Amino acid sequence: MEDIGNLLHGFAVALTWQNLLFMLVGILLGVLIGVLPGLGGANGVAILLPLTFSMSPTSAIIMLSCIYWGALFGGAITSILFNIPGEPWSVATTFDGYPMAQQGRAGEAMTAAFTSSFVGAFVAVMVITFLAPLVARFALKFGPPEYFSVQFLTFCSFIGMSREPPAKTIAAMMIGFALAAVGLDIVTGQLRMTFGTTELLQGFDFLIAVIGLFGLGEILLTMEEGLAFKGAKGRIDAKVVWETWKKLPRYWMTSLRGCLIGCWMGITPGGATPASFMSYGMARRMSKDKDSFGNGNIEGVVAPETAAHAAGTSALLPMLTLGIPGSPTAAVLLGGLLIWGLQPGPLLFVEKKEFVWGLIASMYLGNIVGLLIVLTTVPWWAAILRIPFSIIAPVIVVICAVGAYTVHNNLFDVFMMVVFGVAGYFFKKLRYPLAPLVLALVLGDMAETSFRQSMLLSGGNVSVFWSNGLVGSIMTLALVLLLWPLISRGLGAWKQRIRAAEDRAA
Amino acid sequence: MNRTAVARAAVAAALATAAAGWQAPALAAWEPTKPVEFVVPAGTGGGADQMARFLQGVVAKHNLMKQPFVVVNKSGGAGAEGFLEVKNAKGDPHKIIITLSNLFTTPLATGVPFNWKDLTPVAMLALDEFVLWVNAESPYKSVADYVAAVKAGDNGKFKMAGTGSKQEDQIITVALEKAIGKKFTYVPFKGGGDVAVQLVGKHVDSTVNNPIEAIAHWRSGALRPLCVFDEKPMPYPDKVTATQAWQDVPTCKSQGLDVEYTMLRGIFMPAGVTQDQVDFYVNLFKKVRETPDWKEFTRNGAYNNTFMTGKEFVDWVGKAEVKHKQLMQEAGFLAK
Numbered sequence: 001m002e003d004i005g006n007l008l009h010g011f012a013v014a015l016t017w018q019n020l021l022f023m024l025v026g027i028l029l030g031v032l033i034g035v036l037p038g039l040g041g042a043n044g045v046a047i048l049l050p051l052t053f054s055m056s057p058t059s060a061i062i063m064l065s066c067i068y069w070g071a072l073f074g075g076a077i078t079s080i081l082f083n084i085p086g087e088p089w090s091v092a093t094t095f096d097g098y099p100m101a102q103q104g105r106a107g108e109a110m111t112a113a114f115t116s117s118f119v120g121a122f123v124a125v126m127v128i129t130f131l132a133p134l135v136a137r138f139a140l141k142f143g144p145p146e147y148f149s150v151q152f153l154t155f156c157s158f159i160g161m162s163r164e165p166p167a168k169t170i171a172a173m174m175i176g177f178a179l180a181a182v183g184l185d186i187v188t189g190q191l192r193m194t195f196g197t198t199e200l201l202q203g204f205d206f207l208i209a210v211i212g213l214f215g216l217g218e219i220l221l222t223m224e225e226g227l228a229f230k231g232a233k234g235r236i237d238a239k240v241v242w243e244t245w246k247k248l249p250r251y252w253m254t255s256l257r258g259c260l261i262g263c264w265m266g267i268t269p270g271g272a273t274p275a276s277f278m279s280y281g282m283a284r285r286m287s288k289d290k291d292s293f294g295n296g297n298i299e300g301v302v303a304p305e306t307a308a309h310a311a312g313t314s315a316l317l318p319m320l321t322l323g324i325p326g327s328p329t330a331a332v333l334l335g336g337l338l339i340w341g342l343q344p345g346p347l348l349f350v351e352k353k354e355f356v357w358g359l360i361a362s363m364y365l366g367n368i369v370g371l372l373i374v375l376t377t378v379p380w381w382a383a384i385l386r387i388p389f390s391i392i393a394p395v396i397v398v399i400c401a402v403g404a405y406t407v408h409n410n411l412f413d414v415f416m417m418v419v420f421g422v423a424g425y426f427f428k429k430l431r432y433p434l435a436p437l438v439l440a441l442v443l444g445d446m447a448e449t450s451f452r453q454s455m456l457l458s459g460g461n462v463s464v465f466w467s468n469g470l471v472g473s474i475m476t477l478a479l480v481l482l483l484w485p486l487i488s489r490g491l492g493a494w495k496q497r498i499r500a501a502e503d504r505a506a
Numbered sequence: 507m508n509r510t511a512v513a514r515a516a517v518a519a520a521l522a523t524a525a526a527g528w529q530a531p532a533l534a535a536w537e538p539t540k541p542v543e544f545v546v547p548a549g550t551g552g553g554a555d556q557m558a559r560f561l562q563g564v565v566a567k568h569n570l571m572k573q574p575f576v577v578v579n580k581s582g583g584a585g586a587e588g589f590l591e592v593k594n595a596k597g598d599p600h601k602i603i604i605t606l607s608n609l610f611t612t613p614l615a616t617g618v619p620f621n622w623k624d625l626t627p628v629a630m631l632a633l634d635e636f637v638l639w640v641n642a643e644s645p646y647k648s649v650a651d652y653v654a655a656v657k658a659g660d661n662g663k664f665k666m667a668g669t670g671s672k673q674e675d676q677i678i679t680v681a682l683e684k685a686i687g688k689k690f691t692y693v694p695f696k697g698g699g700d701v702a703v704q705l706v707g708k709h710v711d712s713t714v715n716n717p718i719e720a721i722a723h724w725r726s727g728a729l730r731p732l733c734v735f736d737e738k739p740m741p742y743p744d745k746v747t748a749t750q751a752w753q754d755v756p757t758c759k760s761q762g763l764d765v766e767y768t769m770l771r772g773i774f775m776p777a778g779v780t781q782d783q784v785d786f787y788v789n790l791f792k793k794v795r796e797t798p799d800w801k802e803f804t805r806n807g808a809y810n811n812t813f814m815t816g817k818e819f820v821d822w823v824g825k826a827e828v829k830h831k832q833l834m835q836e837a838g839f840l841a842k
Contacts (some may be wrong), residue, residue, distance in 0.1 A: 189671030191616050202587050409578055458711070
């Protein structure tokens with residue numbers, strides 16, 4: 001139990017008043033960064049990184065990782081209130097969070113989101129604390145076929161999600177794949193579908209599409225429906241936190257599943273965004289009440305938030321032990337470590353104990369501090385919905401525009417965001433589901449690259465996806481999930497036939 | 507972000523000035539009058555990005571410039587996005603760009619219209635080295651073992667992971683194929699960190715990672731360096747592992763593998779700027795290079811610490827372009 005001793009020592013390091021102050025500042029900045037779409041955690045950390053060079057590395061990483069926690073928390077706020085995901089991993093939170101806000105349950109949704117985030121992150125930190133050396137080795141088993149199998153599993157767990165006709169789902173997903181293919185193809189180094197324009201070089205950024213499709217699309221719809229926020233009648237009351245907490249233990253199973261999916265995706269490192277989608281998909285699949293998903297089911301908020309936070313937190317583990325960042329923010333933090341003269345890698349835990357355990361201790365504290373801060377702000381955020389739509393709508397449009405610009409500092413992206421906004425409006429009018437499009441856009445590129453890398457390694461042999469126990473079982477699980485509706489129908493028919501036979505016999 | 511970033515950075519710079527006390531800057535006639543945009547034509551976390559953010563930090567820490575640097579990543583189209591932005595900012599002295607080999611390879615491979623001649627060369631800060639790495643558990647203890655094994659296998663049996671496609675790592679791989687006489691299976695990945703981990707996990711047989719991308723795994727005993735693709739060994743005598751330092755890694759040429767390649771870490775400005783403005787940045791980077799932070803940075807990354815400016819640098823870039831064109835043509839990587 002040497003680790004426990006180290007951890008306690010870490011708490012002593014993290015609990016100095018300077019470090020607590022850095023923690024507080026970090027969380028507040030992070031929440032702000034998370035609320036502004038586009039200005040993601042990665043950007044926030046990158047901007048502030050140079051400012052921390054004069055601090056001690058321990059204080060600096062504490063502050064920067066608290067910005068990261070803050071951004072993770074903050075991403076949920078705009079998703080729930082305005083249907084604008086502040087961060088890619090908050091997209092799945094909008095599916096049920098926004099309907100809840102429209103029903104006047106914004107406070108409840110936010111409390112659920114923050115609490116689940118906290119639970120997810122806390123479990124992930126415990127995994128880091130106790131399983132770090134063991135788990136770190138596991139990430140090494142992941143080559144391209146394993147990555148592809150995980151991405152495939154995400155798709156399969158999500159398919160059949162929408163209540164719309166399958167043809168519309170497939171159409172939306174194909175549009176997503178087509179958009180994901182624009183830009184530089186990493187395997188051949190060639191530009192695809194840019195039609196000779198330099199604006200399309202960078203492809204369609206997921207965030208720009210999402211801000212347009214969800215945020216602006218929603219504004220257009222609301223305008224048509226009569227310039228009123230449906231959530232305005234919602235009760236604003238500090239008691240909402242307690243009332244929601246009373247309900248939450250009921251969803252322990254969803255929460256546990258979210259933690260498992262999140263930790264797995266963070267460590268491997270699949271990332272927080274796929275984790276949130278996968279968790280949402282699984283929650284809906286396992287639920288008895290499938291139809292309430294997408295109409296304001298609180299489980300639809302718990303599932304993605306738990307997974308996203310667990311993944312976001314455990315993503316720091318491969319960064320520290322292997323030097324592979326599990327997320328863009330982790331990549332920037334990695335650069336910071338190098339500049340402070342800390343070499344991430346297996347030896348970091350041996351040589352810089354104080355730093356590593358200080359960081360881990362700050363993860364515990366940062367999360368607790370973060371939860372307290374964001375929970376106290378719930379009524380304030382919910383109060384925003386009381387502002388008349390005619391005042392708040394222009395503000396949201398401005399936030400969308402700034403967010404789109406921020407992603408690449410590119411004005412062209414703002415126009416693209418508007419185009420996506422109009423597209424989002426028509427998608428909703430014509431009852432095409434947006435989720436498959438977004439999923440294909442965020443995962444299509446990665447899945448394609450992993451697939452082609454696998455094909456290069458195996459010389460074009462598809463059996464590489466069953467070449468070892470790990471990849472084989474993930475692929476098989478994915479196929480079972482994909483075909484589950486058929487399988488369960490088959491089983492049902494089989495049972496019925498048996499029963500019929502028994503009846504006849506009787 | 508730009509506004510906020512600028513505002514925040516400006517506040518930070520002001521604080522830094524207040525903290526460090528005012529220092530008289532002995533500078534050339536021109537100096538920046540607003541924050542300088544530092545374009546990185548690559549994603550966050552990579553080698554160029556790390557160096558740019560390091561420079562940003564050092565300039566702020568030592569108060570070398572009144573205005574701050576603001577690092578902006580423009581990685582679209584293998585960096586074309588960043589280069590085009592600087593190309594189009596003719597005459598703007600508040601914009602600089604750090605380069606990697608994509609200054610040459612991207613226009614050649616994709617046909618996107620830009621060339622280093624559209625920019626003003628400022629200075630070479632360093633050259634990044636490339637090292638041939640294998641997994642420490644593999645039986646290849648030397649270049650000779652490795653080459654013998656590649657020669658003994660079929661074409662495509664040896665798997666080489668690298669960063670990107672038709673970029674520096676693949677150029678070296680093609681050069682190796684020519685020197686050894688066998689084809690590799692080249693598998694492109696997004697970043698150098700991923701590449702190193704793929705080798706640690708034994709999903710591929712070798713890599714040509716930059717030192718900084720693989721050092722952690724070398725120290726932990728997971729990877730083994732075989733040789734460096736430079737004309738001289740790396741001049742760093744500090745022990746990295748218990749028994750070896752960077753300087754103990756032989757050159758590939760001395761081991762009978764005649765392949766040499768280094769990557770430019772240089773600074774360029776838009777075209778149409780004055781000599782005064784170029785001189786300001788040359789002086790700035792000279793000062794950066796004198797700081798202890800820079801010395802530690804180059805030692806950690808085992809950079810080839812060559813500094814060049816003026817005509818010498820322009821000549822070097824010109825030669826490097828010819829070399830890349832020839833290598834890419836031989837490899838069949840030129841855009842049609």
